[in-house]
Amino acid sequence: MTLRPDPATGPLDGAFHDLVERRFQRLVRDNPVLATGLGLHQRDHELGDGSRAALLDELAADEAHLGAVEGLDPMGLSPAARVERDLEIHNLGMAIFDTAEVRIWERRSTALDLVGDGLFLLFARDHAPLPERLDAIAGRLEAVPAYLDSAKDRARGPQVRLWQQLEIEAAGELPGLFDEVAGAGRGVVGAAEQRRLETAARTASEGIADYRRWLEGSLTTATDDWPIGRERHD
Structure with missing residues (x-):
């Protein structure tokens, strides 16, 4: 019997979800209090790095992540993953704008x-x-x-x-x-x-x-x- 590909899954869905997962793991690694709030308790004894350098490193990582997500051809994604990609691009764009342009943190x-x-x-x-x-x-x-x-x-x-x-x-x-x-x-x-x-x-x-x-x-x-x-x- 020949298995037909799942029409609900696009060939780039896995790559997209891997990108999202890597960003999530980075965020909870670099932000222990965020991790605690999400129920991840491996670093409950830490506060993290509040420095300017750490914030700018996170900005650079998010800009690179945004570029990778935008680089995925939406036609290779399932309808559900295309919606998730659009949301990821929108939310990242807002976060990057706040950090890089508005800069209230300064x-x-x-x-x-x-x-x-x-x-x-x-x-x-x-x-x-x-x-x-x-x-x-x-x-x-x-x-x-x-x-x-x-x-x-x-x-x-x-x-x-x-x-x-x-x-x-x-x-x-x-x-x-x-x-x-x-x-x-x-x-x-x-x-x-x-x-x-x-x-x-x-x-x-x-x-x-x-x-x-x-x-x-x-x-x-x-x-x-x-x-x-x-x-x-x-």
Whole structure:
């Protein structure tokens, strides 16, 4: 009996899905907090690299990925894969435009969003026993100072005053979360693990204090001119 090719599958479907899978694996490798949010817990103890270089590396990788996806002849794809290709091109184009052209990341500090998300996802979800999650949280707390230092490198030119003030407010609130998660270990983990957790919380708070001083210093040259302008959207 001769097997007929599945009419619902195009000859380039496999190549397209391989491209999408490789990008996904890159994103969760380079963005541990994203991976945690998606239920992938191999790197729950890490925050990742917040530096300008890391962001630009991701931009270059996405531009290369977009070129590869656009290079696939849509006539070689199944109808379903053609729709997926169109969505991939649209979504990548928007992400690349935001990073390469709008560049809010150069004028607004948002590192504390990732720090808060990285801890909250582990603390609030019960995907693993609490002692195991607290061990990962300790790792992320220990990583806070280095992550915040790396994120400062993104800033270029005058920062937007309102946006920096929002980040300063977050800097005043996050140490309370650090204390809460450290307190959750009492009576749950061993003495050594609890000492590590409390030390990590203090280390993270010190990193926040240093980062806050840097944020406050950025206000001396800050601007209230935040609109990106119509010309970038034309």
